[in-house]
Amino acid sequence: MSAIHPTAIVEPGAELDSSVAVGPYTVIGPHVRIGAGTAIGAHCVIDGHTTIGRDNHIFQFNSLGAVPQDKKYAGEPTELVIGDRNTIREFCTFNLGTVQDAGATRLGDDNWIMAYVHIAHDCQLGSQITMANNTTLAGHVQVGDWATIGGLVGVLQRMRVGAHAMVGFAGHVNKDVPPFMVVDGNPLVVRAVNLVGLKRRDFSEARLKAIREMHKLIYRQGKTLDEARTAIAALGEQVPEAAADVALMNDFLGSSVSGIAR
Structure with missing residues (x-):
């Protein structure tokens, strides 16, 4: 039939x-x-x-x-x-x-x-x-693999949401959202690393530690974006298991035109 x-x-x-x-x-x-x-x-x-x-x-x-x-x-x-x-x-x-x-x-x-x-x-x-x-x-708009975007979220034209990122309920995305980060609000604010999502995807402790360190380098140590990228690149050599994660982050930051969520 x-x-x-x-x-x-x-x-x-x-x-x-x-x-x-x-x-x-x-x-x-x-x-x-x-x-x-x-x-x-x-x-x-x-x-x-x-x-x-x-x-x-x-x-x-x-x-x-x-x-x-x-x-x-x-x-x-x-x-x-x-x-x-x-x-x-x-x-x-x-x-x-x-x-x-x-x-x-x-x-x-x-x-x-x-x-x-x-x-x-x-x-x-x-x-x-x-x-x-x-x-x-x-x-x-570009959205990376494994991203999660909450209800009632608006994403402005040409913005990017990185892989494994999470955008909270009713967020207003007017800047690029780096991989692995949790963001929400209007104006948009980076809250933390998406640890819950990464653990569900069986990220190892070494990878999680490297991702948390990237978050600190970008958001917690007062570095310029170029300074943070240099430090992140060195992190890839220090933690070979996280080399792909480091490359993903650095490529994303280096190709941002609109700036990243802070």
């Missing part, structure tokens, strides 16, 4: 694996591709040049692949690319990219996206991310 409900509309040209399930009254546009095992609930609209991977669970009332909320957009064939095994809850809106950036909005694998989340044009999201209800990402 077909897994596509008879009231759903799948336009000619769309490519759906035979195992894809589509709920009642959902509309799928002609340039959409959907991989094996993905389930799509009722009353969804999936449009544009949208590619969705395997084993995703997309709940009812979602809009994926609509044109960007950008006045410069002129109908170019930009993309939305969604990876594998993502959970996307109700009333989310993910937009296509624009030619002013890479031309694609991307979401990686194994992400947990709660209701009413907005992912604007050209956002680049990694994997294993959790975004709680009513999180809003403006255009060109």
Whole structure:
């Protein structure tokens, strides 16, 4: 039996694996591709040049692949690319990219996206991310792997949230959030290292100690950012087990354009 409900509309040209399930009254546009095992609930609209991977669970009332909320957009064939095994809850809106950036909005694998989340044009999201209800990402935002963003958080355009960082409830992200940090508030303030999250991911004591030391170097010793980066680089030589964590932090700090949350 077909897994596509008879009231759903799948336009000619769309490519759906035979195992894809589509709920009642959902509309799928002609340039959409959907991989094996993905389930799509009722009353969804999936449009544009949208590619969705395997084993995703997309709940009812979602809009994926609509044109960007950008006045410069002129109908170019930009993309939305969604990876594998993502959970996307109700009333989310993910937009296509624009030619002013890479031309694609991307979401990686194994992400947990709660209701009413907005992912604007050209956002680049990694994997294993959790975004709680009513999180809003403006255009060109980047979110690293394993980041957690609390409910009612607004992220200004072109900001970055680093890997393993956590943004607390109703935070206003108008600066880059370095990896491993916990931030919240408006104005945004760095509170501590995300120790709970890191321990859940089985970070060793040596790695945790190095990350706590990076926090001190950036936030507790009155150093300039360049001075902190120099000290952090030396830390990577002292604690080889944390070398990848140190490189992640230093690369993030060195590439910040908007400045980091303090």
